[in-house]
Amino acid sequence: MTEAGESTAVDADVDGLSYEAARDALVAVVDELERGGATLEQSLALWERGEALATRCETWLTGARARLDAARAES
16 A cells, blocks of 8 residues: 555645546546556556646536536626
8 A cells, every 4th residue: 555645745746637637647546446457556556647637627527517517607
């Protein structure tokens, strides 16, 4: 298992990504996991990065939804 500091480093790496960059990186992680062949430790690291990327994408989408709702409310 990874230590808490490593998870934070993954999150910090992902925090500055645009939606498109996070989405593309997530697709790459999924592709790599689906290909197989990685060690258990590598697979766990990929999984953790994928989780962080998915959270980043969700944050962007939630923000976009809120902006759309606000714009509709103003109309």
